[in-house]
Amino acid sequence: MSRVILRNFIRNFSSASATVPRTATTTVTQPDSTTLQKATVQPTVLKPYVSKSLQNEQDLFGFEKAVHIDEMFKARLHFGHKIGTVHENMKWALYGERLGVCIFDLETTKKYLVRALNFIAHVSMRGGMILFVTSNRDSMFDVEKAAEEVNQYSHVRKWQSGTLTNTRQLLGASVRLPDTIVFMSTLTSLGESHPAIVEATKMAIPTIGIVDSNSDPAYLTYLIPANDDTPNSTEYLLRLFKMAVKKGQEERKRQQQQEPGK
């Protein structure tokens, strides 16, 4: 599935101004339909249309250095659930098992975490809206506080179905939807996937999910295989997310000051 295409054409009302990929060349601004068709199979053909800062793969915000494996270990990010509950699609991220508990491979986790942080920072740099979602009762106040601190959005309560897909009915007006949704825990108390995941997919909103060993990674765009219910780990991850958002916002401010004419 090509995210780029969906974001361009399926989501009619969005922060189109903020997140539409840009061309590097002045001649071609929009990919034509044949290119888009090709991109459904091979998304890399859209690369020339993406903005300059995304052309090179380098770590623009330096998250590779900001994330340390020993800190992740101290925050207990490596603990999964009991081996009996492991989800078939999460086995790739596991290092092994100790005393009947799944252990994540922190090398893998780091790779994915850095990628997710990079994505958040890029969205934030483009003035995107980030929605933090959790269904965990222990961490809900922390998540709300963190979102408020970085001037972003949070949803830690009961998910009213249609919040993203049916805003016209529920709010009386269509509103700008979040550009990214971060799931601090993807499972509800019943052990089902959070209903917002499917809604976000329907609206082609990219999602970041912290997936524990018993969660279903389906429909999530950016996965972070890690422990999602220990206070330490939530705290650590929230700190990183906040940092990423702030870095993006600072970069954005810096760019705006450079080009005040815009």
Add this chain to the structure above:
Amino acid sequence: MIRFISRRSIGTTMQAASMASPMSSNSDIDSSSVRKIGKALETYLKHSKQNIAMMEKHRSEFETGKRHLAKMMSLDIHELDQKAIDRAIEYLFPSGLTDPNARPVMRPPDEILPRFQRFEFDEEGRPEGSRFFTLNPKIYGLLSEIGMKTQSVMKFYDEHVGSRNVNKNDLDVANLSGSQWITHEKMKKKLHEKFSNEMYAQILIAFENLAQLQGSSIEHKFLMEYREPLTASTGSKLFGPSIPTVQICAETNRRYAEVVTHCKDTRTTVRVFDAGKGKFNIDGIDLHDFRHLQSREILLAPFIVSSTLGRFDVNATSVSISAETPEAPNRIQKTSIGGQSSLPRAVRHGTSLCIAALNPECTEKLRLSGLLTLDPRKKERSKVNQPGARAKWIWKRR
């Protein structure tokens, strides 16, 4: 923050929207300047404009209506304030409906018509408030506030129990006696947000949980923001006139309460004095002058229920209601007031209300015995071609 209410031109908003675009290279600047405002904002602005136009129309209609009304009532337009309008409407459209909300009204459209839901956005179209996507940001904000306060109270108690450095009263349960949680309606008004009954129940559970904690007295002020005095609510629940306020007589320096009530065709103004001897003065007649036991029992009922026999003096004057209404050309004016039952019953209702005012402890007793409730029954009019309200002439074959 900008409220997109009035004529904020789309042009400026477009500029604002283009501000939101990323700044990667110079070529981007050119393409972004023509970028259109988000579709969501556009529709919102359209609806907002429609609403403003509609309200404008209704307002001008109201002004025209006012001028017509002034002409009909031969009043000057400047004299016609809302009170005069209400009087005129009552005169022009007499209504027998009991509920005042069901009667015809003429009020400014801003007071009557449903309000247009306004969101606040910033220049980039980002909705305001971090809980916006919960759909009930205010109510969930309150729930979170209660939750965090609950945590802090528990922490405070655990840290300070048994220590001498803390004021002992702070470790107690909050004293909330004499008050109750504000009603659903009032909470809606306070938070400016609609929410379901289930949500209201959830908030009450959260509040109750916080209020019963040891050490909740440190949050006493916060809790009292969402509580109201008990007495204030009883008055509003009563059918008929509410409990009057206590006044002080300038001459005798005694407390008294006065209320106007009615039963059937009898309207009475009852004034009950505190620190009395149990005297009655009903249109100059004492209790013993009522010949029937029924009348005397009715008059004494509120004193027996509230066990205040001989503590209050009662003054009552009564008039016939139909004597005050304009005389129909072909009908004999009825001027007599009630007799052995309805006059004492009217006085009883007035007395009970006054006792409830002077002696608030027995309000609940009086209410439960039904003495504070107005009896709204009236004589049913007789119908044309019938001897009575329901009775028919005897049918006979010619």
